Amino acid sequence: MLRFIRSLSRDERGVSSLEYAVLGGIIVAVLVALGAFLQGAGGFQAVFQTLITKATQAI
Numbered sequence: 001m002l003r004f005i006r007s008l009s010r011d012e013r014g015v016s017s018l019e020y021a022v023l024g025g026i027i028v029a030v031l032v033a034l035g036a037f038l039q040g041a042g043g044f045q046a047v048f049q050t051l052i053t054k055a056t057q058a059i
Contacts, residue, residue, distance in 0.1 A: 038047060
């Protein structure tokens with residue numbers, strides 16, 4: 001049993017998927033926080049509309 005536990009502690013096959021899951025969670029949390037922050041300023045729609053307007057004016 002102790003040998004099995006030691007082999008599990010050295011096994012790193014699932015580490016990369018765990019890192020991707022944590023990174024995905026961080027990205028979702030940032031997007032939610034950004035959405036809550038921008039909600040008073042018109043939300044994401046206003047931000048994208050401003051970007052489109054500025055890009056169109058630059059062209």
